[in-house]
Amino acid sequence: xxxxxxxxxxxxxxxxxxxxxxxxxxxxxxxxxxxxxxxxxxxxxxxxxxxxxxxxxxxxxxxxxxxxxxxxxxxxxxxxxxxxxxxxxxxxxxxxxxxxxxxxxxxxxxxxxxxxxxxxxxxxxxxxxxxxxxxxxxxxxxxxxxxxxxxxxxxxxxxxxxxxxxxxxxxxxxxxxxxxxxxxxxxxxxxxxxxxxxxxxxxxxxxxxxxxxxxxxxxxxxxxxxxxxxxxxxxxxxxxxxxxxxxxxxxx
Ligand code: SF4
Numbered sequence: 001x002x003x004x005x006x007x008x009x010x011x012x013x014x015x016x017x018x019x020x021x022x023x024x025x026x027x028x029x030x031x032x033x034x035x036x037x038x039x040x041x042x043x044x045x046x047x048x049x050x051x052x053x054x055x056x057x058x059x060x061x062x063x064x065x066x067x068x069x070x071x072x073x074x075x076x077x078x079x080x081x082x083x084x085x086x087x088x089x090x091x092x093x094x095x096x097x098x099x100x101x102x103x104x105x106x107x108x109x110x111x112x113x114x115x116x117x118x119x120x121x122x123x124x125x126x127x128x129x130x131x132x133x134x135x136x137x138x139x140x141x142x143x144x145x146x147x148x149x150x151x152x153x154x155x156x157x158x159x160x161x162x163x164x165x166x167x168x169x170x171x172x173x174x175x176x177x178x179x180x181x182x183x184x185x186x187x188x189x190x191x192x193x194x195x196x197x198x199x200x201x202x203x204x205x206x207x208x209x210x211x212x213x214x215x216x217x218x219x220x221x222x223x224x225x226x227x228x229x230x231x232x233x234x235x236x237x238x239x240x241x242x243x244x245x246x247x248x249x250x251x252x
Pocket of ligand 1: 068069130131134135136138139230231232234235
């Protein structure tokens, strides 16, 4: 498959994430409550290991905004697997840790599917290789919408009775778990989007420390649907081409 090799990361984004968690926990004013995280989620396999790790530290809402997915059928299949995963992980209900501290239930927000939104930003980039400019636009679109939703909840919280609506502290994306995606680019886009909205982007490189391998193990454990293409029709065509080429090589 044609794709652009990522540059080595300039920063260790997973270490930055760990530092933020540690700073929160050491802050006497903050440590009494768990931070609230709005996490853009692309699919169940990528979310599995990320949830397994972050659920220990955050109250999480998954934001399944993915207009890049080529058909509504595929979109619905991926989100139903995501909902099944959080149900079977038993994290869709309120839980308590060993010290009796409440752990929030993980919920899923699903904005309406409209593939035209993605096609509009991908126009002129149909032939870009994976990890090229089209992908950068696609990451930005999904993170912008996530930050928009974070803003929406923040203004609802400001106008609601005390504690009725709680704003988020951070937003992030599961996309950095994929070895096919550059954590450097994703984090740079996330930081820019966060700065534009005045919201805090949580850095990550979830594939580090065995995160990607953990997602494969959890996908097997929960028998998750693992798609063989990223999402859009262009990635689907590239994946089919690669399969056909492999078959021709094997048949020789
Ligand atoms: S290959 Fe993936 S990241 Fe790139 S544009 Fe398509 S769906 Fe988006």
